[in-house]
Amino acid sequence: MRELRERLGSRSFILMAILGPLVVLTVTYLIFQFGGKDQQKWHVLIVDPANVMEHKIMSGEDPNITYSFATNYIEIEQFADEKRFAAFDAMVEVNEKVLSNKVAFLFYREKPSFNMSVNIRYQVERRLEEVLAKQFTKLSVTDFRKIKQPLNFAFRNVYDPKDVKSDLAGWVGLFFGAVIFVFIFLFGMTILRSVSREKTNRVVEILLATVKPRSLMLGKILGIGISAFLQLFLWCLIIGLGLYFMRETIFVDMYDASNQVAAARQVSDYNQFVELVFDRIQFGVMIFYFSLFFTCGYLFYGAFFAALGAVSGSESDGQQFLIPLILILCFALYAGYFALENPDSPLTTFLMYFPFTAPVVAMVKLSIGFAEGSAYQLFVSLFLLLASSIGVIALAARLFKNGLLQFGHTLRFKNIILWLKIK
Amino acid sequence: MLEIQELTKRYQRKAAIDQVSFSLRKGEIFGLLGPNGAGKTTLIRIINKIIEPDSGTIRFNGDLLQQKHLAHIGYLPEERGLYKQMTVEAHAHFLGALRGMSKSEINTSLDYWLKKFNCADWRKKRIQELSKGMAQKVQFIYAILHEPDLLILDEPFSGFDPVNVELIKAEMQEMKAKGKTILISTHNMRSVEEICDRVVLIHQSKKVLEGRVSEIQEQQKTGEYAVKFRGNMIAFVNALWIGFELIDKEILGDDRFIARVKMRGDNSFEDLLKTLMGQVKIEAAWEVLPSMNEVFISTVTTESDEK
Numbered sequence: 001m002r003e004l005r006e007r008l009g010s011r012s013f014i015l016m017a018i019l020g021p022l023v024v025l026t027v028t029y030l031i032f033q034f035g036g037k038d039q040q041k042w043h044v045l046i047v048d049p050a051n052v053m054e055h056k057i058m059s060g061e062d063p064n065i066t067y068s069f070a071t072n073y074i075e076i077e078q079f080a081d082e083k084r085f086a087a088f089d090a091m092v093e094v095n096e097k098v099l100s101n102k103v104a105f106l107f108y109r110e111k112p113s114f115n116m117s118v119n120i121r122y123q124v125e126r127r128l129e130e131v132l133a134k135q136f137t138k139l140s141v142t143d144f145r146k147i148k149q150p151l152n153f154a155f156r157n158v159y160d161p162k163d164v165k166s167d168l169a170g171w172v173g174l175f176f177g178a179v180i181f182v183f184i185f186l187f188g189m190t191i192l193r194s195v196s197r198e199k200t201n202r203v204v205e206i207l208l209a210t211v212k213p214r215s216l217m218l219g220k221i222l223g224i225g226i227s228a229f230l231q232l233f234l235w236c237l238i239i240g241l242g243l244y245f246m247r248e249t250i251f252v253d254m255y256d257a258s259n260q261v262a263a264a265r266q267v268s269d270y271n272q273f274v275e276l277v278f279d280r281i282q283f284g285v286m287i288f289y290f291s292l293f294f295t296c297g298y299l300f301y302g303a304f305f306a307a308l309g310a311v312s313g314s315e316s317d318g319q320q321f322l323i324p325l326i327l328i329l330c331f332a333l334y335a336g337y338f339a340l341e342n343p344d345s346p347l348t349t350f351l352m353y354f355p356f357t358a359p360v361v362a363m364v365k366l367s368i369g370f371a372e373g374s375a376y377q378l379f380v381s382l383f384l385l386l387a388s389s390i391g392v393i394a395l396a397a398r399l400f401k402n403g404l405l406q407f408g409h410t411l412r413f414k415n416i417i418l419w420l421k422i423k
Numbered sequence: 424m425l426e427i428q429e430l431t432k433r434y435q436r437k438a439a440i441d442q443v444s445f446s447l448r449k450g451e452i453f454g455l456l457g458p459n460g461a462g463k464t465t466l467i468r469i470i471n472k473i474i475e476p477d478s479g480t481i482r483f484n485g486d487l488l489q490q491k492h493l494a495h496i497g498y499l500p501e502e503r504g505l506y507k508q509m510t511v512e513a514h515a516h517f518l519g520a521l522r523g524m525s526k527s528e529i530n531t532s533l534d535y536w537l538k539k540f541n542c543a544d545w546r547k548k549r550i551q552e553l554s555k556g557m558a559q560k561v562q563f564i565y566a567i568l569h570e571p572d573l574l575i576l577d578e579p580f581s582g583f584d585p586v587n588v589e590l591i592k593a594e595m596q597e598m599k600a601k602g603k604t605i606l607i608s609t610h611n612m613r614s615v616e617e618i619c620d621r622v623v624l625i626h627q628s629k630k631v632l633e634g635r636v637s638e639i640q641e642q643q644k645t646g647e648y649a650v651k652f653r654g655n656m657i658a659f660v661n662a663l664w665i666g667f668e669l670i671d672k673e674i675l676g677d678d679r680f681i682a683r684v685k686m687r688g689d690n691s692f693e694d695l696l697k698t699l700m701g702q703v704k705i706e707a708a709w710e711v712l713p714s715m716n717e718v719f720i721s722t723v724t725t726e727s728d729e730k
Contacts, residue, residue, distance in 0.1 A: 202504030206565075209471040209498045210521040212490065405473065418435070
């Protein structure tokens with residue numbers, strides 16, 4: 001309880017729990033605000049010596065861009081240095097062979113924003129499509145564009161023809177798994193530092209005179225774990241509410257297709273994402289299993305961090321033994337990605353059962369979905385992770401007990417083996 | 424009160440405690456003595472159930488020592504440690520709760536002890552704001568906050584100024600008068616002589632000496648006597664003649680001396696006084712008992728030489 005109270009009362013917790021998501025929301029808002037409604041006003045010179053575009057472009061749809069046309073050749077050096085071009089922010093070079101080689105350049109003075117570049121590219125492309133359709137076909141521009149659409153060739157699972165369990169859903173699972181591991185790492189480090197600090201300031205001797213080492217270790221892991229869970233909950237709540245509020249009020253028209261002609265492709269991706277987030281992901285199930293895997297994964301790794309803190313001779317001593325632990329965490333994230341790419345591989349099944357990688361791989365598999373009759377794998381994974389957590393806690397408790405009152409030594413692997421042997 | 428029987432604890436092949444037995448009686452101050460590395464801290468940790476012995480038993484008020492008994496034991500370790508960010512009050516609540524005290528009990532007890540140690544205004548201070556001595560004092564208060572029946576103090580006087588050392592000693596005497604038992608481990612032999620009723624000396628993980636302080640001093644006396652006199656030193660030496668041997672002398676000034684003398688043959692203390700009377704003016708004479716410091720050094724040295 002002291003650990004939990006200290007975490008909840010600490011400035012860093014309050015900062016992380018409230019300011020953290022607020023920072024995320026602010027950054028999101030700024031990206032939306034300045035990425036979506038660009039304040040740059042550009043004057044673009046289109047150099048078109050062959051007059052392919054006939055001085056026409058779909059201007060007027062974006063008030064921030066005005067176009068001028070030149071039908072003589074202008075060298076880059078001239079554009080860069082001469083005063084008469086100083087008013088132009090960029091020069092688009094459309095050569096006479098553009099219709100055949102499909103090559104055009106834009107030379108800018110200052111790099112355009114993402115939206116500005118998308119808009120200019122889109123407007124120039126649209127005009128050239130008109131010219132192409134007119135010159136080489138007898139089709140209307142609308143028909144030409146229909147033909148130009150690439151084939152939407154989707155690969156679907158025969159058991160999932162509607163693609164409910166798509167790769168995109170797998171990414172959501174990987175995201176959940178990554179969140180588990182980020183929190184395990186952050187709060188695992190908190191456990192490590194807390195144990196090391198109690199060792200360093202020797203308060204641990206008084207604590208051990210009142211509680212058993214195992215209780216002390218579990219209290220520490222659970223206290224910090226509850227604060228981690230609480231922080232995660234606050235993050236989800238604040239970010240969720242903030243995004244919902246932004247979507248419903250500030251950016252209500254942001255993804256309206258008529259306002260975003262230039263970003264049609266992004267709209268399509270967005271819609272796919274929105275559909276995924278709001279319709280396809282079963283958040284109830286995901287969050288339920290997320291909580292279980294988070295808890296078991298945290299207990300499993302938390303015991304390692306606590307034991308490492310206990311056996312270290314000083315606060316800095318455990319660093320060298322921390323590296324393998326961090327590598328294992330990184331490997332677990334990679335295992336999640338492997339599961340995403342190869343969901344039905346036997347190795348993925350093994351990684352789902354392997355306690356070090358189980359939390360992230362299981363989340364990926366859960367979001368992608370299990371094949372008919374293999375849903376039991378999830379429960380096996382959870383059971384093995386829980387059983388391993390109990391085993392690791394028992395071993396960690398022994399290390400914790402035997403290493404906690406050892407001071408000033410340099411931690412070696414043989415110390416760990418020795419303290420594991422002592423009952 | 425506390426019976427320790429044949430306690431053994433080994434780390435790998437090395438014994439930290441080897442077949443050590445002794446007992447503490449209710450209402451006594453018991454000294455646990457020994458050179459560095461003798462096994463005192465291991466023993467104290469076993470009594471506090473911080474570590475388990477390999478063999479042997481500890482009985483607390485007749486029952487085998489269990490976790491529940493820790494609520495009746497107070498402990499001040501040698502290496503003092505507190506959470507620096509916590510206030511004096513919050514820390515007391517934390518440690519008091521671990522010892523099974525209620526909030527009101529903690530508040531009442533904390534009020535009492537802070538006032539008694541003249542530090543009532545420290546209550547809201549963070550530990551990191553206190554000086555080392557102040558923090559030591561606070562930690563002593565935490566050790567006795569739950570009014571334990573057995574108080575274990577490991578080097579209780581280290582870090583304290585002489586005023587506070589006297590304060591702690593007085594408090595220990597007061598607790599003893601209330602029937603509390605105190606086990607202190609210290610290298611401060613003067614304090615042992617002043618406050619301990621009985622002591623046990625551990626050397627190289629074994630018990631080498633146990634008993635009342637006065638009895639141990641009596642056992643280890645060497646037959647020396649001290650005479651404080653006024654007069655001529657040559658006259659004093661001449662008077663001793665062959666019946667007595669002058670061991671040492673201390674010149675005090677104003678023709679006053681303290682001489683340490685050993686008997687030869689069957690001569691007694693009375694014979695010495697008779698011999699000296701008329702030769703010098705005797706102000707005081709007494710049998711010299713070894714200090715606990717001398718007992719400690721001679722025992723430890725002898726044991727080491729024998730090994």
